[in-house]
Amino acid sequence: xxxxxxxxxxxxxxxxxxxxxxxxxxxxxxxxxxxxxxxxxxxxxxxxxxxxxxxxxxxxxxxxxxxxxxxxxxxxxxxxxxxxxxxxxxxxxxxxxxxxxxxxxxxxxxxxxxxxxxxxxxxxxxxxxxxxxxxxxxxxxxxxxxxxxxxxxxxxxxxxxxxxxxxxxxxxxxxxxxxxxxxxxxxxxxxxxxxxxxxxxxxxxxxxxxxxxxxxxxxxxxxxxxxxxxxxxxxxxxxxxxxxxxxxxxxxxxxxxxxxxxxxxxxxxxxxxxxxxxxxxxxxxxxxxxxxxxxxxxxxxxxxxxxxxxxxxxxxxxxxxxxxxxxxxxxxxxxxxxxxxxxxxxxxxxxxxxxxxxxxxxxxxxxxxxxxxxxxxxxxxxxxxxxxxxxxxxxxxxxxxxxxxxxxxxxxxxxxxxxxxxxxxxxxxxxxxxxxxxxxxxxxxxxxxxxxxxxxxxxxxxxxxxxxxxxxxxxxxxxxxxxxxx
Amino acid sequence: xxxxxxxxxxxxxxxxxxxxxxxxxxxxxxxxxxxxxxxxxxxxxxxxxxxxxxxxxxxxxxxxxxxxxxxxxxxxxxxxxxxxxxxxxxxxxxxxxxxxxxxxxxxxxxxxxxxxxxxxxxxxxxxxxxxxxxxxxxxxxxxxxxxxxxxxxxxxxxxxxxxxxxxx
Ligand SMILES: Cc1cc2nc3c(=O)[nH]c(=O)nc-3n(C[C@H](O)[C@H](O)[C@H](O)COP(=O)(O)O)c2cc1C
Ligand code: SF4
Ligand code: SF4
Ligand code: SF4
Ligand code: FES
Numbered sequence: 001x002x003x004x005x006x007x008x009x010x011x012x013x014x015x016x017x018x019x020x021x022x023x024x025x026x027x028x029x030x031x032x033x034x035x036x037x038x039x040x041x042x043x044x045x046x047x048x049x050x051x052x053x054x055x056x057x058x059x060x061x062x063x064x065x066x067x068x069x070x071x072x073x074x075x076x077x078x079x080x081x082x083x084x085x086x087x088x089x090x091x092x093x094x095x096x097x098x099x100x101x102x103x104x105x106x107x108x109x110x111x112x113x114x115x116x117x118x119x120x121x122x123x124x125x126x127x128x129x130x131x132x133x134x135x136x137x138x139x140x141x142x143x144x145x146x147x148x149x150x151x152x153x154x155x156x157x158x159x160x161x162x163x164x165x166x167x168x169x170x171x172x173x174x175x176x177x178x179x180x181x182x183x184x185x186x187x188x189x190x191x192x193x194x195x196x197x198x199x200x201x202x203x204x205x206x207x208x209x210x211x212x213x214x215x216x217x218x219x220x221x222x223x224x225x226x227x228x229x230x231x232x233x234x235x236x237x238x239x240x241x242x243x244x245x246x247x248x249x250x251x252x253x254x255x256x257x258x259x260x261x262x263x264x265x266x267x268x269x270x271x272x273x274x275x276x277x278x279x280x281x282x283x284x285x286x287x288x289x290x291x292x293x294x295x296x297x298x299x300x301x302x303x304x305x306x307x308x309x310x311x312x313x314x315x316x317x318x319x320x321x322x323x324x325x326x327x328x329x330x331x332x333x334x335x336x337x338x339x340x341x342x343x344x345x346x347x348x349x350x351x352x353x354x355x356x357x358x359x360x361x362x363x364x365x366x367x368x369x370x371x372x373x374x375x376x377x378x379x380x381x382x383x384x385x386x387x388x389x390x391x392x393x394x395x396x397x398x399x400x401x402x403x404x405x406x407x408x409x410x411x412x413x414x415x416x417x418x419x420x421x422x423x424x425x426x427x428x429x430x431x432x433x434x435x436x437x438x439x440x441x442x443x444x445x446x447x448x449x450x451x452x453x454x455x456x457x458x459x460x461x462x463x464x465x466x467x468x469x470x471x472x473x474x475x476x477x478x479x480x481x482x483x484x485x486x
Numbered sequence: 487x488x489x490x491x492x493x494x495x496x497x498x499x500x501x502x503x504x505x506x507x508x509x510x511x512x513x514x515x516x517x518x519x520x521x522x523x524x525x526x527x528x529x530x531x532x533x534x535x536x537x538x539x540x541x542x543x544x545x546x547x548x549x550x551x552x553x554x555x556x557x558x559x560x561x562x563x564x565x566x567x568x569x570x571x572x573x574x575x576x577x578x579x580x581x582x583x584x585x586x587x588x589x590x591x592x593x594x595x596x597x598x599x600x601x602x603x604x605x606x607x608x609x610x611x612x613x614x615x616x617x618x619x620x621x622x623x624x625x626x627x628x629x630x631x632x633x634x635x636x637x638x639x640x641x642x643x644x645x646x647x648x649x650x651x652x653x654x
Binding site: 088089090091092095096127128129165166167168169170182183184185186187188203244246247248252253284287318320322326331334335338344447448449450469470471472473 | 514515516517518519521522549552553556557558559560574575576577578579580581582585588589592593612613614615616618619621635636637639640
């Protein structure tokens with residue numbers, strides 16, 4: 001049986017997040033005191049480097065090296081930013097940490113401030129998370145009252161302050177350079193890197209930016225030492241990762257497992273397997289930047305490198321499980337709709353290229369696609385990846401490329417036979433009542449949300465195809481299996 | 487920059503915005519927080535409000551408009567009394583949220599993002615409200631409905647229609 005190990009989530013649901021004394025009672029703010037009183041700035045950075053911690057926001061960049069760069073940058077002013085924009089539509093790890101254990105993020109940001117020589121921290125948090133916002137503000141106020149933030153913390157001579165800044169619903173603002181443009185009060189458009197934020201960041205000053213979950217690991221590493229942290233995870237990907245497990249599994253919710261755990265262990269041991277005993281089809285990781293992993297790779301131990309090798313990526317930790325009823329072309333179209341909408345429009349490959357990809361996918365799901373379209377998807381997708389300006393465009397074709405790679409047959413069924421094997425592409429499916437089986441029980445007519453089924457009691461019912469929205473309710477409710485999908 | 491904004495006529499007074507702006511310790515990057523505040527108070531950002539913010543902060547109106555259109559949370563139109571938000575996050579999508587949206591479009595006789603003629607309902611889609619375990623999720627104002635089927639839609643709409651009756 002696979003065991004969960006809670007490092008980032010250790011306090012979530014255990015302590016009262018609105019009471020700083022609860023946090024302190026679990027050893028909270030010990031790590032900050034340890035850092036500023038008994039470690040030099042270089043000691044802290046050395047610890048972070050040796051711990052092997054890598055960024056949990058998506059790319060997996062080594063945290064210690066990032067901090068070291070910011071420490072070495074010379075400037076009168078530096079910033080510590082926390083990326084709490086959590087944009088993956090189907091993931092809520094960061095939100096749970098912010099709501100369940102806000103102090104652990106604040107404490108880590110102060111440790112980072114000490115290590116790199118910054119005195120100001122800003123948390124960029126989604127305005128769509130009102131409870132997280134409220135609890136963060138309470139946490140900041142309580143910590144300030146106890147002298148844990150502000151001027152001359154605990155008489156050490158180190159000063160550090162934290163404030164909140166609210167996002168306004170733009171996925172691209174999760175990208176670090178966009179995020180900084182947004183904090184500066186403008187449109188959140190990314191810029192080319194380098195220079196990296198560690199050298200030229202917020203207001204052009206050296207800035208360290210990390211994800212919420214990355215920070216949630218920091219306090220534990222400083223407190224328990226890097227050797228302790230190294231016992232979890234794999235050689236190249238140390239520690240644990242939180243996944244938001246959702247979709248067609250029996251137990252949905254957050255799981256925190258050591259890096260190197262397999263998909264099968266997460267989905268079957270922890271997730272309790274697929275709902276209604278259906279067949280597993282694929283697991284999507286990495287959100288709109290990631291891909292769909294098929295059954296033959298269920299036993300791959302997951303870490304940053306293995307997921308990329310499978311054509312997906314770690315991303316922030318969204319994990320959506322899909323079964324035989326999910327259409328892989330449909331899911332690719334779902335993500336493309338998202339990225340085409342969220343493209344900031346600054347560069348052409350992403351602004352126009354993604355629209356073209358979406359048009360082709362739409363054609364395919366409506367039965368107007370050709371085999372040539374599949375080639376176009378492949379080559380245009382690759383071009384966008386190679387030429388887009390920021391990570392959004394560089395990864396947006398991944399959901400298409402990975403499904404094309406693993407589920408080519410399913411695409412072929414759409415273009416060749418004009419058939420959607422899982423029956424989800426509404427233009428390609430229809431519902432019909434079989435007169436010989438229909439008993440006239442009226443169940444379907446009473447449940448149809450658009451009232452398009454007619455028929456007298458005990459007489460054969462019929463569907464008005466013009467008004468049918470293909471929701472499938474009748475199909476699943478008919479007690480006599482008299483309705484077929486085709 | 488400020489002159490450009492000053493040429494247009496400023497209509498109305500907005501004491502809540504003034505007060506909030508005054509209270510900000512750091513006026514750098516104030517634009518988005520001020521817009522959040524304005525929307526919180528007035529519900530949406532009318533042209534007049536945008537022009538006023540431009541005037542108050544001394545930034546071009548084009549910049550205010552540019553920011554307002556960039557971020558999806560800013561409303562440039564007045565919303566209905568009941569805001570129906572269908573979650574189209576991934577977890578909800580794989581559990582049939584699109585069909586729920588179609589059922590709302592049908593029931594309210596409007597398309598996604600539109601408001602009914604009587605000003606009662608605005609239909610929108612949102613992404614992951616963090617309740618994926620209850621997918622598909624629909625929020626009407628602050629009330630969350632979980633595991634929504636297309637055939638629940640009429641009941642949900644009726645529930646809010648009956649509230650209008652209560653008030654009248
Ligand atoms: C389109 C796009 C969206 C992103 N969204 C997020 C996000 O929501 N949260 C996050 O922490 N990082 C996000 N990132 C990654 C950040 O740019 C950045 O790498 C990260 O915040 C660095 O922190 P880390 O090293 O701790 O992961 C996104 C990147 C891209 C390209
Ligand atoms: S890749 Fe897309 S999101 Fe990124 S800069 Fe280009 S247009 Fe904007
Ligand atoms: S539910 Fe089935 S049996 Fe009953 S009226 Fe409808 S089609 Fe006929
Ligand atoms: S699929 Fe949905 S809309 Fe169509 S007839 Fe059946 S219940 Fe009615
Ligand atoms: S995807 Fe709808 S609540 Fe998460």
